[in-house]
Structure formats: structure tokens, C-alpha cells
Amino acid sequence: MNSQPRTANSAHGRLAALDAMRGMAALMVVCRHASPDIAGLPSPVGGHLAVDLFFLLSGFVMAEAYDTRLNQGLSTWSFMKLRLLRLYPLYLVGFTLGALKAWMQQAWGDHPLPANDMVLNSLCQLFMLPSPGTRTWSVDTLYLFNPAAWSLAFELLANLLFAFTHARLRGRMLAFAVLAAGFALCWQLDAATGLDQGTRWHDAPVALARVAFSFMLGIWLARHAPRPSSRHGLVLTWLCAVLTLAMVWRPAGAVLPWELLWVIVVFPLMVITAAGHVPGPAATRLCTWAGDLSYPLYIVHMPALMLALAVGRRWAPDWPHQPYSGAMTLAVLLWMAWGLERLWDRPLRQYLSSTRSHGPLPCGNVVASPN
Numbered sequence: 447m448n449s450q451p452r453t454a455n456s457a458h459g460r461l462a463a464l465d466a467m468r469g470m471a472a473l474m475v476v477c478r479h480a481s482p483d484i485a486g487l488p489s490p491v492g493g494h495l496a497v498d499l500f501f502l503l504s505g506f507v508m509a510e511a512y513d514t515r516l517n518q519g520l521s522t523w524s525f526m527k528l529r530l531l532r533l534y535p536l537y538l539v540g541f542t543l544g545a546l547k548a549w550m551q552q553a554w555g556d557h558p559l560p561a562n563d564m565v566l567n568s569l570c571q572l573f574m575l576p577s578p579g580t581r582t583w584s585v586d587t588l589y590l591f592n593p594a595a596w597s598l599a600f601e602l603l604a605n606l607l608f609a610f611t612h613a614r615l616r617g618r619m620l621a622f623a624v625l626a627a628g629f630a631l632c633w634q635l636d637a638a639t640g641l642d643q644g645t646r647w648h649d650a651p652v653a654l655a656r657v658a659f660s661f662m663l664g665i666w667l668a669r670h671a672p673r674p675s676s677r678h679g680l681v682l683t684w685l686c687a688v689l690t691l692a693m694v695w696r697p698a699g700a701v702l703p704w705e706l707l708w709v710i711v712v713f714p715l716m717v718i719t720a721a722g723h724v725p726g727p728a729a730t731r732l733c734t735w736a737g738d739l740s741y742p743l744y745i746v747h748m749p750a751l752m753l754a755l756a757v758g759r760r761w762a763p764d765w766p767h768q769p770y771s772g773a774m775t776l777a778v779l780l781w782m783a784w785g786l787e788r789l790w791d792r793p794l795r796q797y798l799s800s801t802r803s804h805g806p807l808p809c810g811n812v813v814a815s816p817n
Contacts, residue, residue, distance in 0.1 A: 461510075462733035463686055463720035464503055469736025470690040471496035472744045475594070476779060480751055486772025492693035494642045497597050498660045498709045499690065500744075504601055505664025506717055508608055513669070522609040529605050534574070535794050536745050537598060539786060541571055544591025544749035547756050554760065567591070574599060576647075586646045593645050594748045600644070600653050604661040620666055627659035628710065640701040641709065660709065667714055673722030686720040687733075742791060743783040750782060751775070 478493030512525065545568055552564060559567075567577045567590050576599065577590040589595040608615075615623060634652045635641065644653035693708065724730065754775075758765050765771060 460734060460737070461507075461721050462724055462730040462737075464507070464717065465737025465740075466687040466733040467499065467690050467716065467720060468503055468740040469733075470687050471499050471693075472740040473776075474691065474693055475744055476747045476776070479594075479748055480772070480775055483751070483755055484766045484771050484775050486769055487775070490693055492705065492708070495693045495705060495708050495713075496690075497644065498641060498656055499713050500597065501601065501604070501657050501660035502664040502667075502709075502713050502717060504604070505608070505661035506668045506721070507664075508605065508661075509665045509668035512609075513612075516609060516612045520609075522606070525609040526602075526606055529602060531798050532795070533598060533602070533741075536742050536786060536791055537574060537592075537595065538572075539742075539790065540592040540595065540746045540749045542749075543746065543753050544589075545571070547749060547753040548591055550753075551756055556756070556760075571595075574602070586648065588645060588647060588650075592745070592749045594745060596645050596653065597657075598745065600657040601661070604657050608661070608665065615662075615665075620662065620669075624659065624662045624666055627655060627662055631655040631659045632706065635702060635706075640705045660713075663714060664717070667718055671714075671718045673718055686716045689716055738787050739780065739783045742786040743779060746782065746786065747779050750779060 474490050474493040475496045477487050478490050481487040481489040512520070516525065548559075548564065548567075552559065552561075570576065570578055571589060571591050574595075576588040576596075587593050587596075588599070631652075634655050636643075641652075641656065643649040644656060689712070725733065755766065
């Protein structure tokens with residue numbers, strides 16, 4: 447097994463084409479969550495598959511970035527501190543926006559929850575723990591203030607298991623684990639619902655199977671899969687990025703087979719193809735920009751949308767239905783993600799890098815993506 451990071455085709459340790467895919471996938475998630483409430487946005491029926499792509503990319507990038515460092519003695523605790531330092535600052539922003547929306551509604555008397563439940567949920571989610579008690583409520587969500595954070599929690603669990611089992615989960619054992627997780631995923635799924643599960647407490651078995659299969663498959667691809675190379679790096683980069691957008695389409699009556707085809711076959715082929723190519727300097731900068739925005743866009747968009755809609759229902763109830771609302775919403779969310787990445791996340795990461803003894807925090811993005 448070759449566990450050395452293969453980054454010859456990357457720019458500054460980054461795989462630009464994977465950044466482009468991650469940015470496109472984050473955009474699909476935003477459209478899927480916003481389109482039911484805001485006019486003028488496409489409604490990608492398969493947008494939830496972006497999370498499986500995020501898990502796959504996370505496993506791939508974790509193996510690329512950390513196989514050598516773990517082999518050289520980086521401890522599990524040090525690795526998890528790296529991951530928490532990378533993911534928590536933007537998670538905190540999303541939590542703050544979601545908690546602000548919930549407490550504002552509490553003050554307005556708009557679907558209020560008991561004060562004790564609000565305080566308990568606020569404390570738990572401040573520390574990235576799921577919402578207790580919601581299993582008996584009509585909402586039944588793991589993260590009451592930011593539903594998208596469920597994938598971040600499961601990715602952190604996958605990161606922990608990756609570091610803890612790094613010395614043992616190799617070769618045939620890793621291949622067997624991937625196959626077993628794939629079998630568990632197919633066994634858990636409901637033919638009608640498909641892979642659109644994970645945000646709720648009773649979805650936890652499916653969520654575990656989704657992250658286990660895609661994350662471990664990403665590790666296997668990073669260590670073993672051949673990466674084709676050619677002179678057509680720009681063409682293949684954008685082909686993979688555009689294929690990410692193809693998740694919007696799904697044949698009628700073929701939910702489960704279609705989704706499993708993407709997760710088991712199409713996404714892995716896209717990743718190993720994209721990882722083998724690097725576009726030119728201008729395209730690389732654009733891909734890197736898309737990758738930089740993917741995590742802040744993913745982890746902040748839902749609480750930002752929930753807050754905007756809650757305020758809008760009170761003072762401007764017609765704005766979500768205007769023809770310009772969709773374009774304006776995307777523009778504001780992209781601007782917000784850019785500002786958070788440049789003015790909050792990047793400076794904080796640079797500061798933490800300068801004060802740490804384990805080297806700089808890897809760039810690029812979690813779930814949704816690995817950084």
C-alpha cells in the first residue's frame with residue numbers, strides 16, 4: 447500500500463478540480479434547501495447526494511493530507527484538535543445565526559419551545575452536540591438551530607475513527623470495510639426515500655452507513671486507485687464539475703437505483719478523474735475560490751435562510767415570492783460565505799497555524815468537506 451500523499455497534480459497541496467466539484471455541490475445543497483421557500487431557484491431533486499460526495503471527498507483528502515503525518519506519529523488527539531480548530535469557527539457562526547432565529551421566534555411567540563428546552567438545546571449545540579429531546583417533537587431533528595450540521599457531526603466521527611484505526615484499517619481490511627459499509631447502506635435504505643435521510647434522530651443508522659461507505663471509499667481511492675492523466679486538465683476539470691450539477695436530474699420512479707449509481711459508481715469515477723488533472727493558473731484560481739467558499743456556504747446557509755425567512759414573514763411576507771428573490775438570495779449567501787472565509791475563517795486559521803506546533807492547518811475544505 448502506498449500511503450504517501452500523491453499531490454503532484456495539485457497546486458500548493460490542493461487538488462483544484464476537487465475544489466470545483468465541492469463548490470458546485472455546495473451550491474446544489476443551497477438551491478435544494480432554499481427553492482421550496484424562495485422563488486426563482488432551481489429545485490435539484492438529487493441535491494442531497496452532494497452530502498455523499500462531500501463524505502467521499504473528505505475521506506480522499508484526509509488520506510492525502512494525513513496518512514504520512516499519522517504514520518510519522520501524529521496522535522489521534524492532535525489530529526482531532528486540528529479538525530475541530532478547522533471546523534468549529536464557521537460552525538459557531540451557523541449556530542449563532544440559528545440560535546438567534548430561534549430565540550427571536552421565542553420572543554415573538556411564533557412556535558415557541560419551552561424555555562428550558564431552548565436553553566438545553568443552545569448549550570448542547572454550542573458544543574456541537576445534537577439536540578436532546580427533539581425525537582419526541584414534530585421537528586425530530588439532530589441539530590435544531592442548523593439542520594445541515596448533522597453531516598458535520600458524522601464527518602467528525604468518521605475523522606476520529608480514521609485516526610484511531612489508521613494503523614489497522616489498511617489493504618484488504620479497508621476493502622472489506624468498504625464492502626461491508628456498502629452492504630449496510632443498501633440494507634438500511636427505503637426504496638421510496640432513498641438516500642435523503644440523516645437530519646433526524648431516527649435516520650441515524652442510514653446517516654452512519656452513508657458516511658461510513660463514502661468516507662472509507664474515499665480513503666481507499668486515495669491510497670489505491672490509479673489516477674489517469676492527460677493534457678486535457680481544463681476540459682476534464684469542468685466536465686467533473688458539470689457532472690456534479692447533473693444531480694438535479696433523476697428518472698421518475700428510479701429513486702434508489704439512480705442514487706446508488708451516483709454514490710457507488712459515478713462519484714468515485716469523478717473523484718479519481720479530477721484528482722489526476724490540474725487546470726491552468728486562471729482556472730485553478732477559480733476552482734480554489736469555489737472550494738474556499740464551499741464550507742462556509744454549506745454550514746451557514748440554512749440558519750441564514752431560516753433567520754431571513756422568519757424576519758421576512760414578520761415584516762416583508764411577500765419578498766420570498768418575488769421573481770428576483772432567488773438570484774438575490776444566492777448573491778447574498780455567496781457574499782456572506784466570501785466574507786466569512788476572508789475576514790473570519792482565514793485570519794483565524796492563520797493565527798492558529800502560527801501558534802501551533804503541528805504545522806499549518808490544511809487548506810481547502812467538509813463536509814462538508816475536508817480541510
